[in-house]
Amino acid sequence: MSRNGPFALCYHALFVAFMLAPILVVCFVAFTPEGYLSFPTDRWSLRWFYAIGRYPEFISAFWRSLWLGAVSSAIAVAISVPAALAIARHRFAGRDAMTALFMSPLMIPHVVLGIAFLRFFTQIGLGGTFVGLVLSHIVVVLPFALRLTLASAVGLDRAIEHAAVSLGASESTVLKRITLPLILPGLASGWALAFINSFDEVTMTVFIAAPGTETLPVRMFLYIQDNIDPLVTSVSACVIAVTVLALVGLDRAYGLERLLVGRSGHGRQ
Amino acid sequence: MKSTPYLLSLPALLLFGAIVIIPLVMTVLLSFHDWGQYKGIEPVFILKNWHEVLTDSYFLEMFGRTFRIALSVTVLAALFGAPEAYILNRMKSPWRGLFLLVILGPLLISVVARTLGWALLFGGNSGLVNKALASMGLISAPLPFMFTETGVIVALTHVLMPYMVLAVWAALQRLDPQVENAAVALGAGPFTVLRRIVLPQVMPGILSGAVIVFALAASAFATPAIVGGRRLKVASTLAYDEFLNTLNWPLGAAVAVLLLVALVLIVVGSSRLVERRYAQVFG
Numbered sequence: 001m002s003r004n005g006p007f008a009l010c011y012h013a014l015f016v017a018f019m020l021a022p023i024l025v026v027c028f029v030a031f032t033p034e035g036y037l038s039f040p041t042d043r044w045s046l047r048w049f050y051a052i053g054r055y056p057e058f059i060s061a062f063w064r065s066l067w068l069g070a071v072s073s074a075i076a077v078a079i080s081v082p083a084a085l086a087i088a089r090h091r092f093a094g095r096d097a098m099t100a101l102f103m104s105p106l107m108i109p110h111v112v113l114g115i116a117f118l119r120f121f122t123q124i125g126l127g128g129t130f131v132g133l134v135l136s137h138i139v140v141v142l143p144f145a146l147r148l149t150l151a152s153a154v155g156l157d158r159a160i161e162h163a164a165v166s167l168g169a170s171e172s173t174v175l176k177r178i179t180l181p182l183i184l185p186g187l188a189s190g191w192a193l194a195f196i197n198s199f200d201e202v203t204m205t206v207f208i209a210a211p212g213t214e215t216l217p218v219r220m221f222l223y224i225q226d227n228i229d230p231l232v233t234s235v236s237a238c239v240i241a242v243t244v245l246a247l248v249g250l251d252r253a254y255g256l257e258r259l260l261v262g263r264s265g266h267g268r269q
Numbered sequence: 270m271k272s273t274p275y276l277l278s279l280p281a282l283l284l285f286g287a288i289v290i291i292p293l294v295m296t297v298l299l300s301f302h303d304w305g306q307y308k309g310i311e312p313v314f315i316l317k318n319w320h321e322v323l324t325d326s327y328f329l330e331m332f333g334r335t336f337r338i339a340l341s342v343t344v345l346a347a348l349f350g351a352p353e354a355y356i357l358n359r360m361k362s363p364w365r366g367l368f369l370l371v372i373l374g375p376l377l378i379s380v381v382a383r384t385l386g387w388a389l390l391f392g393g394n395s396g397l398v399n400k401a402l403a404s405m406g407l408i409s410a411p412l413p414f415m416f417t418e419t420g421v422i423v424a425l426t427h428v429l430m431p432y433m434v435l436a437v438w439a440a441l442q443r444l445d446p447q448v449e450n451a452a453v454a455l456g457a458g459p460f461t462v463l464r465r466i467v468l469p470q471v472m473p474g475i476l477s478g479a480v481i482v483f484a485l486a487a488s489a490f491a492t493p494a495i496v497g498g499r500r501l502k503v504a505s506t507l508a509y510d511e512f513l514n515t516l517n518w519p520l521g522a523a524v525a526v527l528l529l530v531a532l533v534l535i536v537v538g539s540s541r542l543v544e545r546r547y548a549q550v551f552g
Contacts, residue, residue, distance in 0.1 A: 016372065
């Protein structure tokens with residue numbers, strides 16, 4: 001394999017600058033000491049981070065997003081495990097159709113899902129409730145949870161389970177002591193990926209969240225629609241910081257490439 | 270037992286049946302209902318909304334804009350993302366992982382925060398790039414970015430670029446470096462290798478990345494809503510306005526269902542084409 005030439009490296013530098021510029025600019029502007037949007041030139045200030053404290057709707061939206069992400073991802077993983085075991089270990093009629101159904105939230109535009117949930121939840125009396133948010137987020141993050149759960153269920157060595165059975169373990173003991181511990185890393189990564197996706201979801205949530213059940217991205221989006229000021233940059237900087245921390249953690253624990261590309265570097269499964 | 274897999278998938282099946290399939294069917298039905306300013310939604314079966322969406326020039330222009338933006342974003346992402354994936358793949362160990370993280374990481378950062386960055390850079394007189402250029406005397410008026418199609422295209426390309434790099438990267442991993450070496454040994458120059466060896470093999474990756482980017486660009490909401498504003502509507506922002514401002518839900522539902530149907534047809538159709546064209550590569 002040959003090296004990259006100087007031209008390739010220049011291109012790479014410009015590309016990385018393009019990818020990072022909008023993100024870095026948000027983080028820099030968040031430290032401005034001025035009352036308007038500007039780069040902090042001679043001095044930096046945390047005043048806009050303190051200012052977040054005066055807007056309880058941002059604080060409560062942050063906690064709501066955190067809860068929503070944690071709960072809906074946990075339920076999505078819990079539902080994914082039996083489904084992944086079924087798909088990985090059995091050949092049955094409708095297997096492909098079922099997998100396609102579970103993966104469909106990746107394909108359906110989130111605007112369409114948002115509209116469908118708005119109509120449905122209003123009709124059954126769940127409109128604008130936290131329960132409605134949780135149900136809709138389970139659906140949206142399930143493909144991520146299922147993909148990683150499925151990958152670890154497929155990679156599981158069945159011989160270990162057979163050994164446990166031949167040593168007299170019951171079916172539930174095998175599940176509890178062998179199967180679940182072996183697929184646990186996949187479950188944890190699936191939960192983390194599902195959490196990030198729930199935490200960032202805005203398009204669908206903007207339809208179903210009411211004042212009082214707004215998530216952080218929705219609150220930010222509605223705020224930006226009215227005006228863009230340094231406050232929203234400091235909130236965004238906090239969101240970016242949380243995501244980057246989660247990202248680095250995930251990369252250390254599981255490997256970002258494996259997480260996004262597939263089980264290994266060798267093609268998608 | 271024959272029923273075991275069905276029992277295992279039952280929770281997920283019940284959930285998806287109850288809160289994916291039923292709501293989607295309800296939305297399709299909703300698009301056939303009538304609506305009036307004072308009478309609200311009337312549960313009748315009429316084709317009024319569909320007739321309006323399919324014949325009114327306002328909707329045709331809006332759908333035209335939506336797919337024009339999606340196509341531009343797809344082409345730009347392929348043009349710039351594919352070479353970057355190739356360069357990344359040729360990097361040495363610590364850099365490779367680091368830059369992969371830097372380029373794919375933004376995928377997981379809030380779309381609202383990423384779009385806000387573009388608004389800060391180019392947003393009107395207070396946009397930082399505009400201010401810098403104006404203070405250097407290079408421009409007299411701010412660069413047109415906010416509320417323009419160009420702005421939406423640039424910001425969306427940035428938002429969706431990681432998907433393209435990811436798809437091409439995955440295709441590059443299947444490449445056998447020995448083939449490249451063989452071509453070099455047989456006297457091929459670097460450009461010949463790129464054109465005759467690498468490009469044909471990563472083409473399926475570029476095309477599958479293009480399908481993903483196109484679908485996501487055509488249904489994107491937050492970026493066109495923030496950069497495009499109310500003046501430059503695309504399908505998803507129009508549906509949002511019908512639902513939450515005008516309150517004409519049946520018309521909004523018709524727009525959304527049409528977007529879904531058009532996307533499914535385009536995505537399934539182009540995936541079929543790609544698979545048939547590259548059957549030997551996938552096989």
